[in-house]
Amino acid sequence: MPEGKIIKALSGFYYVYSDDEIIQCRGRGVFRKNKVTPLVGDEVVFQAENDKEGYILEVKDRKNELVRPPIANVDQAILVFSAVEPDFSTALLDRFLVLVEYNRIKPIICITKMDLTSEDQHKQIQMYAEDYKRSGYTVLLTSSETEEGIKELYPYLDGEISVFAGQSGVGKSSLLNALNPDLDLRTDDISSHLGRGKHTTRHVELIRMGNGLVADTPGFSSLEFMEIEMSDLNFCFPDIQLKSEECKFRGCLHIAEPKCAVKAAIETGELPAYRYEHYKQFLQEIKDRKPRY
Ligand code: GDP
Ligand code: ZN
Structure with a gap:
């Protein structure tokens, strides 16, 4: 079965780019069963009916999914x-x-x-x-x-x-x-x-x-840390994360913990102080976030 990538979705049609051709595909209920709505960017398996038309059989697992734009x-x-x-x-x-x-x-x-x-x-x-x-x-x-x-x-x-x-x-x-x-x-x-x-x-x-x-549409229109947890933040600052391997405590948040390599690196100027300031601000923001129901 041929595979391709959805590059456009419009009025119930999915335009699948495959082998330098664009095939206009419909969905056939398959993904309705597993509640997957095809998105632009999806890798799909499709059945071609002719040179220009076909239908989508399967949506492959996604690496990520943005909401706005979808x-x-x-x-x-x-x-x-x-x-x-x-x-x-x-x-x-x-x-x-x-x-x-x-x-x-x-x-x-x-x-x-x-x-x-x-x-x-x-x-x-x-x-x-x-x-x-x-x-x-x-x-x-x-x-x-x-x-x-x-x-x-x-x-x-x-x-x-x-x-x-x-x-x-x-x-x-x-x-x-x-x-x-x-x-x-x-x-x-x-x-x-x-x-x-x-x-x-x-x-x-x-x-x-x-x-x-x-x-063709800009991404990340919402800038809130909706799902991010305090412990995730370290990984979202790769420079801080690299340094954190030398912190005494695993899971160090680099706030009040003793022998924190990140704080030491800020002192010496090895890491820019403003990056750490933003890290602390974001940590606080996540802490203050109202629980979602
Ligand atoms: P967008 O909202 O991010 O898409 O920004 P636009 O591309 O619409 O640009 C906003 C304004 O900045 C427009 O008046 C552009 O002409 C101007 N602009 C964008 N890039 C440059 C640039 O590199 N140099 C100068 N001088 N003006 C720019
Ligand atoms: Zn630390």
Whole structure:
């Protein structure tokens, strides 16, 4: 049986990408039994009825599943942050990183609008970029205006399902347009002034970009730590997690425990203090979270 990947779902049809062809498939009750609704991003087994049409027989196990936008098997998130307008925020970046890590998605940090930075701002951003690289992240400095750093992004899209994420106005649509000029996603300039969100009425769709697939709708619209437990947080900060292997106590939360290697590393400047501050803030936020029923 042929296999493929759902790249678009619309009006009861699933568009399955397989062997460089797109087959329009219907579902046939199979997944209704096990309560699986096929999602864009799903790997499926299908039966072809002819060159163009078929029906889905099976939805393979998912590696992850985002709710907004509804999409499965996301490999990678391009976290888009502007250097200025709005100003770069490590607190917000760390929040996105935690959510992405928790979903077992690989983050790529992309700092846009570098063309708008003053010399001092430029230096500051470069310092942050070095910090995050030392923490193990990929960081790209870009400008959709001058196309600085755009080419460097392509290889990271290869063979992956990527979503772009980031606050409104940071330059996600501009970046997608710069990567793929045929796309013509409207930028905030036009759409927000018309009073309608640019993506509200549209279905999510995976578009081909280079040798990868990119969701045409930004991900991680909710930034709350709904399901994350206090003990998970360590794993969502890979730099802190690496250090925590040297903590005296297993399961050390790096707050009041003695002989904590993470706190020691903050003292010596080996780990950036702001990462630890955000870790503590998020821990508190999770602690204060009202129980869900
Ligand atoms: P989105 O909401 O994240 O999709 O952001 P947009 O792509 O709509 O960009 C918001 C505004 O920032 C628009 O006015 C863009 O023209 C502008 N913009 C985006 N990227 C850049 C950039 O790299 N340099 C400059 N100078 N302006 C940019
Ligand atoms: Zn510790």
